[in-house]
Amino acid sequence: MDFSIITPQIWAKIWEGLGETLQMVGISGLFTVLLGLPLGVLLFSLGGAGKVGRATGATVGFAVNIVRSFPYAILMVSLIEVTKLIVGTSIGPVAASVSLTVAAVPFFARLVESALRDVPSGKTDAALAMGSSHIQIIWKVWLAEALPSLVAAITTTIVTIVGYSAMAGLIGGGGLGRLAYNYGYQRFIGEVMVITIIILILLVQIIQLVGEGIAKMVDHR
């Protein structure tokens, strides 16, 4: 390995790629939480509702499973037109965030659902018996009590998005995945590949450590 062949221009590309990756992960991570959290709550609360609720829950669950059965590479290609409609272009990190979000929302929603299922039903009973409304139960009991698991779910989801973002880079999203592909695969500069891998490893480690730290901080169980 001769890292001296990485010129300052290539270094600049690497930092630019890292920036794009962070942008993709940031945007889609944010939207995944914003959309996936309510979807997860919906999935969970419909499970306990009456006949109509359960039927709706099954339908929503079915839709979630459909999206989840797409391999990400196929999902992102099939969403090119939708992406153009939403952000006006299918190129760049912002555009890539659309398919990343679509892929991550159902995944995250399922994690939210299972985190809420772990909240003992006695706590919900207690809240109901004290006169809580449904909204109060969702916010003050389910989400509050499941917070440590939810933080862990967010961490897992963001790490998954980092993985997907490398693929998204290939069809115009940019980022480190694109860089590694261009330099490492097409130009045979393995050193760039190694640097990219090291950066990705560090990135995932940092996300995991920060996530675990926050989860521990909010965990009073």
Added chain:
Amino acid sequence: MITVTELVKEYHTRSRDVRALDGVSLTVPDGSIHGIIGHSGAGKSTLVRCLAMLEPPTSGSIQIDGKELTTATARDLRRARRRIGLVFQQANLFDSRTVVHNVAYPQEIAGVPKAQRVARARELLRLVGLEDAADVYPAQLSGGMRQRVGIARALATNPDVLLCDEPTSALDPRTTDEILELITSLRRPDLAVIVITHEMHVVKKICDSVSLLEHGRIVESGPLTDVVATLDGRLSQMLLGIPPHGDVPGTLVDVLCRGSQAAEPIVAHTSKLVGAELAIIAGSVEHLAGTTFSHLRVAVPSGADARVVVEEFRRQGADARLTAELEEVGQ
């Protein structure tokens, strides 16, 4: 005061229909503690869930101070639930909140300003003897302390009814007694307390009146001192149970004395009067709701007439019965 009339709860599953509550009627006046005792499967949990309106009863009525709960709209129901404080077997505290904010929760959802509800929560924590634990999380508390917090939380909205569902079943004997003392100390002229339990000990220790729940029905009910005063009552047999004993020659007679009578040497008297030496082979003495009850089993030697012995006990004001007859009643 809480009045329950002909409460029925049916569950329909694919394979069968279950009538978990089969017409339960019950009145608990303010200022009293009523025990509902039953074995597992008797319908206790269903009764609690219906009384707390966690599950709608199939039919029947539940009234608190004359206000009907079963027909209330969702909004009224939320308000009505604040008039019932529910204490669970597992305290069901919120782990994400400190103790003081657990106790403040009922008022928080009712929209009481923060300073006011926290002050009320601290006052309640003082009442249950936990003012020092206000700012810790429930995970740091022992089972008995968690139950105290649960009781404080149940009282936060100043309920008219305190409904305790197996409040001591998860606790050790010493902690159980502490919690029972706490519940007794909560007796107020404007509060009706219902304690649902499978432990005789709980009924003996704190209840004024008691109901026996079996197969979804209340089969016996009344003030504690009345239900135990008759030998052939089921509750009497449960509450004043005779410890097991080996085979004894002769006919056995059960004797029940109450109050000052229990302190008199009634067996010795009777022995003298019938001219036969009666041996006490088993017995239990309990102080229930301020009255002493003694339930004795005596052996009548062969040669003496057991019926005369029974008559003699009765003449002296005790309840007496041939043990064999009682066993038939108990079947």
